[in-house]
Amino acid sequence: MPEVIANNDARYAYDIVKTICTEVGPGSPGSSQERERAAIIKKELESHLGTGNVAVEEFTVAPAAFLSPYPGAFSMILAVLLNISIGRLAGVSPWLTSIAALVFSIASPLPFIFEFYLGLELIDPFFKKKQSVNVIGTLRRPGTKNVKRLLILSGHHDSAPENTWLRLLGYGFFFLTTTYFIGLVTMLVMSIIQLAGVITGNADLVRTGTLGWVLLAYPIVPSIIFALFSTRGRKNGGTVPGAVDNLAASALAVAMCRFLVNNPSYIPADTEIRFVSFGSEEAGLRGSRRYVERHLDELKRLDTRLLNFEMVAHPQIAILTSDVNGTMKHSPEMVKTVVAAAQRAGVPYKVRSAYIGVGTDAAPFSRAGLKATTLLPFKVPQQQVAFYHQKWDGPEVLTMEPLLNVLKLSFEWVRNGGE
Numbered sequence: 001m002p003e004v005i006a007n008n009d010a011r012y013a014y015d016i017v018k019t020i021c022t023e024v025g026p027g028s029p030g031s032s033q034e035r036e037r038a039a040i041i042k043k044e045l046e047s048h049l050g051t052g053n054v055a056v057e058e059f060t061v062a063p064a065a066f067l068s069p070y071p072g073a074f075s076m077i078l079a080v081l082l083n084i085s086i087g088r089l090a091g092v093s094p095w096l097t098s099i100a101a102l103v104f105s106i107a108s109p110l111p112f113i114f115e116f117y118l119g120l121e122l123i124d125p126f127f128k129k130k131q132s133v134n135v136i137g138t139l140r141r142p143g144t145k146n147v148k149r150l151l152i153l154s155g156h157h158d159s160a161p162e163n164t165w166l167r168l169l170g171y172g173f174f175f176l177t178t179t180y181f182i183g184l185v186t187m188l189v190m191s192i193i194q195l196a197g198v199i200t201g202n203a204d205l206v207r208t209g210t211l212g213w214v215l216l217a218y219p220i221v222p223s224i225i226f227a228l229f230s231t232r233g234r235k236n237g238g239t240v241p242g243a244v245d246n247l248a249a250s251a252l253a254v255a256m257c258r259f260l261v262n263n264p265s266y267i268p269a270d271t272e273i274r275f276v277s278f279g280s281e282e283a284g285l286r287g288s289r290r291y292v293e294r295h296l297d298e299l300k301r302l303d304t305r306l307l308n309f310e311m312v313a314h315p316q317i318a319i320l321t322s323d324v325n326g327t328m329k330h331s332p333e334m335v336k337t338v339v340a341a342a343q344r345a346g347v348p349y350k351v352r353s354a355y356i357g358v359g360t361d362a363a364p365f366s367r368a369g370l371k372a373t374t375l376l377p378f379k380v381p382q383q384q385v386a387f388y389h390q391k392w393d394g395p396e397v398l399t400m401e402p403l404l405n406v407l408k409l410s411f412e413w414v415r416n417g418g419e
Contacts, residue, residue: 004263005411009255010403016044016251017243018395020157026238029063029158029280030130033237037157037247038133041277044254045137048261057134059279059290062127064234066284067161071111071123073227079104079187080220083194084211094206098198102191109184115284119324119359132158132279134287137257139275141267148270150302151418153256153410154288154361155249155309156281159242162233163389165226170385176226183223186215233391241394244378244387248398249309250277252406259407260414268417272302278361285324288361292368299370305334305418306372307410308362313383315401316348317409318376323363326354330362334371334418341413347405355380371418375409377402 020037027034038056045054082101086094114122135157140147165173194209196202211220233239241247253275260267267273278287292299319338322329335351342349354360358376365372378384387393 005259005404005407007400007404009259009407010400012258013248013251013255013403013407014395014398014400016040016254017247017398020247021241021243021395024237026159026240026242027157028161028234028238029283029286030061030132031237034158034279035133038135038277038279041157041250041254042135045135045257045275048254048258049137049139053139054135054137057136057291057294058131059134059287060129061132061280061283061286062124062129063280063283065121065124065127066115066282067231068111068123068127069227069230072108073224075104075108076183076187076224076227079108079191080211080216083187083191083209086194086206086210094198098191098195102195105188105191108187117325118327119285119363121284132283132287134279134291135277137275139257139260139267139273140271141264141269144270144272146270147272147302149268149417150272150274150299150304151414152274152276152304152306153253153309153414154276154278154306155251155253156246156278156287156361157250158279158282159238159240160245160282160389161231162239162391164229164232166385166388167390171381173385174381176222179219180223180226183219186219190215239391240389241391243395243398244313244393245311245389246281246309248312248403252309252312252403252410253277255407256410256414259411266411266415268415271417273414281361285359285361285363289364292364292370296368299365299368304365304370305337306362306365306370307338307413308360308372308374309406310360310374310376311378312375312402312406313397313399314377314379315405316350316377317342317405318378319349319351320354320358320360320362320374320376321351322353323366323374324354324359325356328363328366330366330373331371334373337416337419338373338375338409338413340419341416342409344412345405345408347409349409375406377406
């Protein structure tokens with residue numbers, strides 16, 4: 001018996017990625033190139049659904065805020081300067097410099113903790129705003145009038161700024177990342193010791209808590225360098241094509257749209273399916289966040305279930321039980337339905353929680369109490385070192401098997417109504 005989902009469906013998705021990378025190139029959040037990438041996806045959806053069933057929703061984003069190295073790096077620089085200047089500035093109380101050093105030591109990791117680790121918008125109001133777009137295609141089985149459930153298949157069409165240290169150091173990136181966190185802790189501990197010495201009037205304790213050349217050489221200065229130059233390549237759409245991260249995902253959503261339009265009998269009754277390509281995921285999941293904020297009442301009313309695709313590059317599909325570095329739990333019921341779909345499809349899979357560095361467009365849905373999860377067919381650290389957030393993330397790194405496996409799983413999930 002022939003497969004329902006065939007190689008030509010995966011090839012179609014691949015061709016969309018290749019077209020976008022060739023005709024547009026990289027498209028960082030809020031750039032004109034990101035909008036051009038979205039326009040191609042919109043055109044493809046319209047070719048299957050008609051213009052009346054495809055919408056573009058604009059939203060405001062501060063692209064530089066999410067991965068901006070400057071607030072944290074400059075806070076650390078100020079903490080270092082204040083720490084080593086204690087007792088050396090005429091007319092300035094040691095109390096003032098030591099307290100200020102501690103304050104800036106505490107402030108250094110806050111942008112990382114709130115923006116990156118927790119996925120909150122802490123410093124966005126202070127950065128330049130731009131416009132980004134989400135593209136939404138809508139499909140129902142012919143004759144359907146009353147919708148009782150909404151299924152969403154999604155990816156994102158923007159690309160990331162280049163990760164400087166992965167590009168230059170390969171596996172050395174992980175060592176330098178560890179150094180950065182050691183630097184944050186060291187700076188905080190030294191500031192606490194120094195202030196304790198001031199409070200107790202213990203000069204030896206003050207000296208112990210004052211940075212010397214050894215700690216400046218490692219880990220403090222390397223930490224500052226890591227933070228200041230963590231990313232590059234934001235102008236003119238950037239330098240990262242983003243074929244795996246994450247054009248392939250948006251293209252797969254379009255491919256599923258094409259298949260279901262041609263095979264409407266597989267669309268469950270009383271069900272609406274949306275094919276969504278989010279913008280500005282690389283700016284901190286802003287597109288999916290704005291979409292949930294705008295449609296929350298409707299999403300809750302329709303018993304919405306979202307199956308998000310992310311970095312489709314490896315045959316084995318990771319089904320995520322959590323998101324945003326493991327801080328956001330996905331619905332166990334949703335994960336169970338996706339596991340069942342993977343088993344029916346006969347594709348390799350594993351169930352796992354999100355690790356540090358993983359934040360996907362499923363997170364805003366789960367945060368709002370909706371059922372959602374993400375498929376993450378990506379091998380860490382091998383593929384991460386090879387092309388993640390680097391200029392080598394082009395169509396040539398894509399292979400058919402991962403694309404086909406995601407399509408097979410998604411088809412089984414959709415035909416069973418997300419059950």
